[in-house]
Amino acid sequence: MVASLMSGSLGDGDVVSTASENHTTITLALIGLFCLVLLTGVILICLVGRYFRNHKTAGLSGPKPRKRTDFDGDSGILHISAFDSPGRWLAIKSSNQQAVQTLFGLHNATPCSWTEGVARANSHKLFISPPINGWILVMGTHLPETSEDVDATFRFLLHLSRELGEVQYFSVNRILGHHAWARLDHGRVVRGYAWAGETLWNQGPKTWAERKLGLKCYDYFAGESRNYLGPAEQARSNAEKIMLLSAIWSIDPTSIDSSVLTSVAGIAGDFFPARLH
Numbered sequence: 001m002v003a004s005l006m007s008g009s010l011g012d013g014d015v016v017s018t019a020s021e022n023h024t025t026i027t028l029a030l031i032g033l034f035c036l037v038l039l040t041g042v043i044l045i046c047l048v049g050r051y052f053r054n055h056k057t058a059g060l061s062g063p064k065p066r067k068r069t070d071f072d073g074d075s076g077i078l079h080i081s082a083f084d085s086p087g088r089w090l091a092i093k094s095s096n097q098q099a100v101q102t103l104f105g106l107h108n109a110t111p112c113s114w115t116e117g118v119a120r121a122n123s124h125k126l127f128i129s130p131p132i133n134g135w136i137l138v139m140g141t142h143l144p145e146t147s148e149d150v151d152a153t154f155r156f157l158l159h160l161s162r163e164l165g166e167v168q169y170f171s172v173n174r175i176l177g178h179h180a181w182a183r184l185d186h187g188r189v190v191r192g193y194a195w196a197g198e199t200l201w202n203q204g205p206k207t208w209a210e211r212k213l214g215l216k217c218y219d220y221f222a223g224e225s226r227n228y229l230g231p232a233e234q235a236r237s238n239a240e241k242i243m244l245l246s247a248i249w250s251i252d253p254t255s256i257d258s259s260v261l262t263s264v265a266g267i268a269g270d271f272f273p274a275r276l277h
Contacts, residue, residue, distance in 0.1 A: 087139075088143045088172075091167075092136045093167075094131070097128060101128055106126060106270060114129065114256070117139075121140045121141070121268070126268065127267070129266045146201060147173075150194055150200040150201050153180075154201070158184065167183075167184050170245075179239045180196075181242065214241075216234040
């Protein structure tokens with residue numbers, strides 16, 4: 001009987017000990033889970049704060065284009081880093097560089113290499129490239145911008161097209177999502193589209209290339225970004241594809257075969273667009 005009582009006492013002690021161990025394990029697990037959640041929250045707050053600081057700085061200072069060119073000797077392709085967003089350029093169907101220069105009336109025009117010309121185009125100059133596969137590229141921040149004055153841009157392109165034939169215009173700002181493209185032929189608008197928070201220009205039917213790339217073009221007074229986020233996201237998608245559109249229509253200025261760089265020099269100089277309006 002005494003043995004039985006002793007046996008019963010030991011069993012109760014074991015139960016109490018086991019319960020105490022389970023309680024300690026659960027408490028430690030809850031504390032560990034709480035610490036993990038707290039740490040995760042702190043990391044997320046830091047990441048969100050860093051994200052908004054970076055985007056606020058980018059919005060205030062704007063993009064800083066890199067003034068250099070990278071050449072891939074294996075593929076023979078020149079990657080123009082200086083031609084990052086925002087960018088503006090023309091593609092003119094011509095092999096007569098002198099005629100293009102005369103029409104633009106550059107001041108202090110000087111021959112220069114492609115690398116020098118692209119750098120000057122980002123320094124408030126205009127650069128006229130040598131002919132590339134039947135096209136002449138014209139780059140520069142002084143080219144008219146649809147988001148600033150779409151009517152002035154339209155008149156500028158119309159004048160160029162009447163004088164030079166087929167003229168294509170491209171403009172992109174990937175930070176804001178603003179973008180524009182136009183194609184004119186001997187004074188006739190084949191296609192024109194510009195978006196800067198709202199549709200500024202939509203003329204002519206969508207081309208095969210636009211449909212193939214899935215570019216979204218809104219009608220006037222439709223799809224304004226201040227009403228909902230859909231158009232703004234689509235605008236950024238359009239901006240990312242504008243180089244592909246230029247490649248289909250004419251030539252992508254960010255991928256130029258190195259062989260064209262050794263033939264004829266480009267021309268850079270001061271440009272005043274008001275004289276062409």
